[in-house]
Amino acid sequence: MELGIRGKKAIVCASSRGLGLGCATALAEAGCDLVMNGRDAAVLAATAENIRSTYGVDVVEIAGDVSDPSVRDALLAAAPSPDILVNNNGGPPFRDFRELTRDAMMDGVNNNMITPIELVKAVIDGMSERGFGRIVNITSLSVYQPIAGLDLSSGARAGLTAFLAGVARTVADKNVTINHILPGKFDTDRIRSSAEFAAKKAGISVAEQTRRLSSDIPAGRLGTAEEFGKVCAFLCSVHAGYITGQSIRLDGGHFASSF
Structure with a gap:
């Protein structure tokens, strides 16, 4: 299927490996130029070069932790008018909630809630003015299904989901969508x-x-990063303009629910 996004510019956070790389690869295959990000500059450079040579798209590399404001500024400087934003970031490690310090909680909320919200704030008005925008947030199945020890990650990602639920409805008429993909075990x-x-x-x-x-x-x-990325690319496509404010579970049926 032709996704209709060839030539669009996409910022894909934490995309040098894993699910973020799956999304970046699928968007490149669809013809998008990319701004990629990762903490390990060497891994990021190798990944970006592979995508360039395979798909013939432009790729800008911004190394660093996306939770660092200077890294976010660099991402936005590399793509001041992005058509697509894929928010992604590593979550806090397994830890009993009794062991969480205030600093650890603040870091978790900053990484998995505040950082993506700040990126959304930076790009959403431009997308609205241009009449096209796709924002996809990679969260977690734990938003629906609690996992002991991942309480901080689950809480921050659930907060992001709730925060953007109303925001998504305010820009839907501008052909700007905001959705979440909730991975299970990949x-x-x-x-x-x-x-x-x-x-x-x-x-x-x-x-x-x-x-x-x-x-x-x-x-x-x-699950595989490749199939995850394909779902992300579809949500970013011209065909998905009527899907917004949704949390898409990708878990192989692990979450048992009729609805």
């Missing part, structure tokens, strides 16, 4: 490292631990 560096740690602790193989991780997923497997 085959990324983070879950692989977690599987390796758990496997070593349990004295089993990584393959067996991965099988255990997948055992409660009706699809019987972990």
